[in-house]
Amino acid sequence: MSDIVLQTRGLTKHYGGVHALVDADFVLRRGEHVAIMGDNGAGKSTFVRQITGVERPTAGSIWFDGREVQFNGPLEAREAGIECVFQNLALCDDLDVPSNLFLGREKVLFNLGPFSILDRKGMRAATEAALQRTAVKIPNLANTIRNMSGGQRQCVAIARAATFASKLIIMDEPTAALGVQETAQVENIIRHLKAQGEPLILVSHNMRQVFDLVDRIVVFRRGRIVANLRKEETDGQDVVAYITGAKTQALEDAA
Ligand SMILES: Nc1ncnc2c1ncn2[C@@H]1O[C@H](COP(=O)(O)OP(=O)(O)OP(=O)(O)O)[C@@H](O)[C@H]1O
Numbered sequence: 696m697s698d699i700v701l702q703t704r705g706l707t708k709h710y711g712g713v714h715a716l717v718d719a720d721f722v723l724r725r726g727e728h729v730a731i732m733g734d735n736g737a738g739k740s741t742f743v744r745q746i747t748g749v750e751r752p753t754a755g756s757i758w759f760d761g762r763e764v765q766f767n768g769p770l771e772a773r774e775a776g777i778e779c780v781f782q783n784l785a786l787c788d789d790l791d792v793p794s795n796l797f798l799g800r801e802k803v804l805f806n807l808g809p810f811s812i813l814d815r816k817g818m819r820a821a822t823e824a825a826l827q828r829t830a831v832k833i834p835n836l837a838n839t840i841r842n843m844s845g846g847q848r849q850c851v852a853i854a855r856a857a858t859f860a861s862k863l864i865i866m867d868e869p870t871a872a873l874g875v876q877e878t879a880q881v882e883n884i885i886r887h888l889k890a891q892g893e894p895l896i897l898v899s900h901n902m903r904q905v906f907d908l909v910d911r912i913v914v915f916r917r918g919r920i921v922a923n924l925r926k927e928e929t930d931g932q933d934v935v936a937y938i939t940g941a942k943t944q945a946l947e948d949a950a
Contacts, residue, residue: 697761698725700863700894701746706755708741715741717918719755723863726892728885730905733915734938739898742915743867747779748772760862770799776862780852780869788841792833793822795840796855825858831884846877853884857893864888865896870904882908902931914938 701723708716716738723729731739745752746759748766757764759775766772769779786795793815794801802814802821822836831854833847840848849869856864866885870878885908888895899905905912906926914922914937922937922944936942 699723699758700725700727700760701896702758703742703746704756704758706742706745706757707753708738708745708750709753714918716745716752719915719920721913721920723894723896726889726894727911728889728895728897728909729911729913730909731896731898731913731915732900732905732934732938737915737938738918739915740867741918743779743781743865743896743898746772747777747865773859777865778856778859778863779865779867780849780856781867786840786848786852789839791839792836792851793818795851796822796825796858798855800859821858822854826854828857831857832880844877846873846880849873849877849881850884853881857884857888863894863896865898867898868900869897870899870901878904902934905934906931916940 699722701721703719703721706716706719706721707714719738719742721742731742733739741750744750746757748769748771751765759777764775766775772779787798790798797818801811802817803811804814805812819836826833831850833850840851843851853866853869856866870881873881882904885895885897889908897905897909910926912922912924912926912929912934913920914924914934916938921940922934922942924934924937933942937944
C-alpha cells in the first residue's frame with residue numbers, strides 16, 4: 696500500500712484573470728505533519744479550498760487515499776475522510792458543544808419522516824469521549840459557543856475535525872486569533888494528533904509554531920509552490936527568504 700495520503704498534480708485555480716494557484720504538485724505521507732507557509736495572498740487558502748471540495752479547481756488532479764477524487768462540495772470531502780478547521784470555524788453560536796460537534800451528522804433515536812428525535816445523551820457521551828481522545832479541555836459542555844472564549848471555540852472546532860477525520864485534518868491558521876495560553880492548548884492537541892499518527896496540513900504564519908510542530912514546510916508564493924523543506928534542513932531565515940522571493944529552489948515535487 697502506498698504511504699501517500701494526499702497528492703495534487705498540477706493543481707490550478709483561476710478566478711477570472713487572477714491566477715491564485717498555479718500548477719501545485721504536493722504530497723502528504725501517512726503520519727506526516729506539513730506546514731503551508733507564504734505571504735498574504737500567496738494562494739494557501741485557495742489550495743486548501745480545492746482539496747476540501749469548497750471549490751472546483753480550474754485544472755490539475757487531486758489524489759486521496761490511493762484514488763483520484765473530484766469533490767462536489769465539502770460534504771463529499773468530509774465523507775471521504777478530510778476534515779478542515781477553517782479560519783471562520785463554521786460553528787453555530789447558539790448551540791452547545793455536543794450539538795456543534797455533531798452539526799449535520801446528528802445522532803438520532805427515531806426518524807419519523809420530517810421529524811426526528813435526537814440522541815442527546817449519546818451525543819454528549821460521544822463528545823466527552825472525543826474531547827478526551829483529542830486532549831481537548833472544555834469546562835462546560837452545555838455552554839453555547841456564544842459564551843466561550845476564542846480558544847475554547849477553536850478547541851471545539853478542532854475536536855470536531857479530529858473526531859470525524861478518519862484520514863486527514865487540515866487547519867487553516869488555527870491560532871491566529873488566540874492568546875498565549877489558548878495557543879498552547881491548540882498546539883498540544885496538534886502534538887497529540889502527531890503522537891497518534893494522524894496526518895495534518897497546517898497553514899500558519901507563525902514560524903516558531905511551525906518549527907515546533909511539523910516535519911516539513913511547503914512555501915507558496917504568488918500561487919506557486921516555491922520551496923519544499925525538511926525542517927531539519929532549514930531555518931526561519933531560510934523560510935523567510937523563500938516567502939519573500941529572495942531565494943528560489945528547483946522543485947521536482949513537493950514531497
Ligand atoms: N474568490 C476569489 N475571487 C477572486 N480572487 C480571489 C478569490 N479568492 C482568493 N483570491 C485571490 O487569490 C489570491 C490568493 O488568495 P488566498 O486567499 O489563497 O491567499 P492566502 O495565501 O491564503 O492569503 P492569507 O494568508 O492572506 O489568507 C489573492 O490574490 C486573492 O486576492
